[in-house]
Amino acid sequence: MKILVPVKQVIDPSFPVRLKDDCSGLDFDMVRLVMNPYDEVALEEALQWRENGRAESIVAVSCGSESSLDVLRNALAMGADRALLIETRYAISPLVLARLLKAVALIERCDVIFIGRQGMGNDGNQVAPMLAALLDWSSISFAEAMTLSEDGQNIIAQVRNDGDGDMLTAPLPAVVSIELGMKVPRYATMQNLIKAKKAVIPKKQADALGVDLEMKVAVVQFRRPPERSGGEIVADVSALLEKLRHNVLE
Amino acid sequence: MTVLILAEYTEKHIKNVTASVVTAALQISDDVHVLILSDEKNAPSFAGQAAKLKGVSQVFAVGADYLKAKLTEDASAQIQMVLAQNTYTHILMSSSYSGKRVMPYLAGKLGQDCASDCVVIDDKNLFVRPIYASSLYVVEKLFDEPKLVSVRASAFAPCGSRETPAPITYLTAAPAVSRTRHIGSEITAETSGIDLTCANIVIGIGRGVTRAELPLIEKLAVKLHAAIGATRAVVEEGLISSSAMLGQTGKIIAPDLYIAIGISGAIQHLAGVKDSKVIVAINEDIKAPIFQVADYGIVGDLKTLVPEMIEAL
Numbered sequence: 001m002k003i004l005v006p007v008k009q010v011i012d013p014s015f016p017v018r019l020k021d022d023c024s025g026l027d028f029d030m031v032r033l034v035m036n037p038y039d040e041v042a043l044e045e046a047l048q049w050r051e052n053g054r055a056e057s058i059v060a061v062s063c064g065s066e067s068s069l070d071v072l073r074n075a076l077a078m079g080a081d082r083a084l085l086i087e088t089r090y091a092i093s094p095l096v097l098a099r100l101l102k103a104v105a106l107i108e109r110c111d112v113i114f115i116g117r118q119g120m121g122n123d124g125n126q127v128a129p130m131l132a133a134l135l136d137w138s139s140i141s142f143a144e145a146m147t148l149s150e151d152g153q154n155i156i157a158q159v160r161n162d163g164d165g166d167m168l169t170a171p172l173p174a175v176v177s178i179e180l181g182m183k184v185p186r187y188a189t190m191q192n193l194i195k196a197k198k199a200v201i202p203k204k205q206a207d208a209l210g211v212d213l214e215m216k217v218a219v220v221q222f223r224r225p226p227e228r229s230g231g232e233i234v235a236d237v238s239a240l241l242e243k244l245r246h247n248v249l250e
Numbered sequence: 251m252t253v254l255i256l257a258e259y260t261e262k263h264i265k266n267v268t269a270s271v272v273t274a275a276l277q278i279s280d281d282v283h284v285l286i287l288s289d290e291k292n293a294p295s296f297a298g299q300a301a302k303l304k305g306v307s308q309v310f311a312v313g314a315d316y317l318k319a320k321l322t323e324d325a326s327a328q329i330q331m332v333l334a335q336n337t338y339t340h341i342l343m344s345s346s347y348s349g350k351r352v353m354p355y356l357a358g359k360l361g362q363d364c365a366s367d368c369v370v371i372d373d374k375n376l377f378v379r380p381i382y383a384s385s386l387y388v389v390e391k392l393f394d395e396p397k398l399v400s401v402r403a404s405a406f407a408p409c410g411s412r413e414t415p416a417p418i419t420y421l422t423a424a425p426a427v428s429r430t431r432h433i434g435s436e437i438t439a440e441t442s443g444i445d446l447t448c449a450n451i452v453i454g455i456g457r458g459v460t461r462a463e464l465p466l467i468e469k470l471a472v473k474l475h476a477a478i479g480a481t482r483a484v485v486e487e488g489l490i491s492s493s494a495m496l497g498q499t500g501k502i503i504a505p506d507l508y509i510a511i512g513i514s515g516a517i518q519h520l521a522g523v524k525d526s527k528v529i530v531a532i533n534e535d536i537k538a539p540i541f542q543v544a545d546y547g548i549v550g551d552l553k554t555l556v557p558e559m560i561e562a563l
C-alpha cells in the first residue's frame with residue numbers, strides 16, 4: 001500500500017496572528033512557519049502503518065511556494081520515503097488544492113490519503129471530503145483512531161461526530177482526515193534533519209498537471225472580530241453568585 | 251433566489267441548529283426550502299416539525315432506512331437529486347461535524363468551492379467566517395450557484411415556529427451510493443448527561459482540575475444543571491472523552507453561561523467558547539489569559555472555590 005500525506009506550511013500556532021492596521025492582510029513579519037500540526041499527526045499515523053507492515057511507502061506532497069520545501073524536508077526527516085512540491089504562485093482555494101492533490105494521488109498511484117482535518121489558520125475543514133468526492137474514493141473524516149481490516153481491503157475508523165463518535169468502515173481507496181489526538185508525532189532527529197537538508201526534492205508546476213485551476217471563491221477583505229473585553233475580578237464565591245443571580249441564574 | 255437547507259435531527263427532533271440556519275437563510279432570500287433525509291418511519295414527523303419553522307416555504311422529505319446512518323456520500327447524492335429537479339441559488343447547513351462533512355463533499359461533486367462556518371452574511375455573495383482560531387474574520391465571495399455555505403448556528407438566533415405549516419412534498423430516495431458503512435456508535439457517558447451544544451450552562455474544566463476533583467465538578471454540574479466540557483489538555487490526560495473537547499478542534503458552543511475552571515485560556519480553546527453570553531473564570535493565576543475574556547473572574551484555588559460554590563448554590 002502506498003500512502004499519500006499532503007503537508008501544509010502554516011504559521012506556528014503559538015504565534016498570535018495580527019491583521020495589518022489597514023486590514024488589507026495578515027501581518028506575517030514576526031511569525032515562524034511550521035508543518036500544519038494536523039498533517040504532522042497524519043504523517044505519524046502513516047509512518048506507523050509502514051512500521052507495522054500495513055504500508056510499503058509514504059509520499060509527502062505540499063502545494064505552495066518554494067518556502068514549503070521546509071515542511072517537505074521535515075517530512076523526509078520524520079521518515080517519509082519521498083517528497084514532492086507542487087509549486088503554486090498564488091494562494092489557491094480548497095477546490096483547486098483538492099484538484100491538485102487528486103492529480104498527484106493518481107500519478108503516484110496511491111491507495112490511501114491521510115490528511116490533517118484542517119489547515120491551521122484557514123480552519124476550513126474542506127479539503128479531505130472535497131478530495132474524496134473528486135476521486136470518488138471512500139470518505140472518512142475526523143478520524144480519531146483507525147486500523148486496517150484483516151483482509152487489508154477496508155479502513156475501520158472511529159470518527160468524531162456531533163453527539164458521540166461513530167465507527168465506520170470503508171473500502172480502499174480512501175481519503176481519511178485526521179484528528180490531532182490520533183497520535184503524537186515523533187521529532188525528526190538532528191541526523192535525519194541534516195540528511196533531509198541535502199535531499200533534492202522534485203518540483204512540479206501546478207499548471208503542468210493538467211488541472212482546472214479556476215477558483216470559485218475569493219477573499220475580499222479581512223475584518224476584526226468583535227472583541228470581548230475582560231470584566232471584573234470578584235472577591236469571593238458569594239460576590240460571584242450575587243453577580244450571576246442578577247445576570248444569568250434566576 | 252431560493253435557498254435549500256439540509257435539516258439535522260436527533261432521535262426524535264429537528265435540531266435547534268437547523269432553526270438557526272433558517273434565520274441565516276432568510277437573510278439571503280425569503281424563499282427557504284428545507285430537506286429532510288431520514289429513515290422512512292420518522293420522515294413524516296421530521297417533515298412536520300420542519301414545516302412549522304417560521305419562514306420556511308417548502309419542505310422536501312426523503313424517507314429511506316439507509317439514510318438513518320447519515321453517511322456523507324448518501325446525503326450528497328440526495329441533494330444532487332433535488333438539485334436536478336429544482337434550481338437553488340444557495341445550499342446551507344450548520345457547520346456541525348455533519349455539515350463539515352457534507353458541504354465540502356457536495357462542493358467536490360459540484361466542482362465548487364464553499365464557505366465554511368459563516369458567522370455573518372454580508373449579502374447573497376459575501377460570507378464572513380473566522381480564521382486563525384477565530385482571531386480574525388475573512389470575508390469570502392462565492393462566484394457560482396448554488397453557493398454552498400456552512401453556518402455557525404450559534405451566530406444566528408433560531409427562527410421560531412408558526413401555526414400554519416409549509417407544504418411538504420415527499421420525494422423518492424435516490425439509490426444508496428455510499429461505500430462507507432456505519433458499524434456502531436461510541437457511547438460515552440457524558441458525565442452530567444446534558445448535551446454540550448444545547449446546554450444553557452456549561453462548565454469547562456482545564457488542566458487545573460485533576461481526577462480527584464472530578465466528583466466535585468460533577469456535583470456542581472448537577473446543581474447548575476450544566477453540561478461538562480474540557481480543554482484538549484484534559485482530554486489528552488484521559489480524564490474525559492474527546493467528545494467533550496471545546497475549542498477549535500472540538501465543539502463550538504455559545505451557552506448563556508460558561509464557567510472555565512482551571513483553564514488558562516489558549517486561543518485554540520477560546521475559539522470554541524468565546525461566543526458564550528457570560529464567561530466566568532476560576533483560576534489561581536491572575537495573569538491567565540482567560541481573565542481577559544471573562545466577565546467575572548475569581549483568583550484562587552479551585553479545590554476550595556468549587557466546594558464553596560456547591561455549598562452556596
Ligand SMILES: Cc1cc2nc3c(=O)[nH]c(=O)nc-3n(C[C@H](O)[C@H](O)[C@H](O)COP(=O)(O)OP(=O)(O)OC[C@H]3O[C@@H](n4cnc5c(N)ncnc54)[C@H](O)[C@@H]3O)c2cc1C
Nearest residue numbers: 456457458481482497498499512513514516519534535552
Ligand atoms: C493545533 C492545535 C489545536 C488545538 N486545539 C485545541 C482545542 O480545540 N481545544 C483546547 O482546549 N485546546 C486546544 N489546543 C491546546 C491549547 O493550545 C492549550 O494547550 C490548551 O487549551 C490548554 O489547556 P488548559 O487551559 O486546560 O491547560 P493549561 O494551559 O495548562 O492551564 C491550566 C490552568 O489551570 C490553572 N490552575 C492550575 N491549578 C489550579 C488550581 N488548583 N486552582 C485554580 N487554577 C488552577 C493554571 O493557573 C492554568 O492557568 C490546541 C493546540 C494546538 C497546537
